[in-house]
Amino acid sequence: MAVLQTALLVLLAITSVLLILLILLHKGRGGGVADMFGGGVTSTMSSSGVAERNLNRITIVLGLIWVVVIIILGLFTRFGWA
Structure with missing residues (x-):
């Protein structure tokens, strides 16, 4: 189970970084932080x-x-499967 938990932790790190990058790529809808940094x-x-x-x-x-x-x-x- 330790190998599965390690693989899930690596997948979590990769998806976290990709989510940050993809969210930053989205077009600003106006107002907020997007306009503050030139999103307008x-x-x-x-x-x-x-x-x-x-x-x-x-x-x-x-x-x-x-x-x-x-x-x-x-x-x-929670269940101590590690």
Whole structure:
């Protein structure tokens, strides 16, 4: 079980970094931190709707994987399967 727990921890680290990067790639919707760091300039440029939808889908899937890994690691901790 220790090998599985280590693999899940590595997967958690990878998905965490990828989620941070993908969330930062999203187009600012106006207001908030996006405008503070120049997001207002990029939001006026026309971007592909398909690319934004694909970015949303990838982010959602990675978020679900991240949540499942967290739950499984919590079960390992709770029931002492390590």
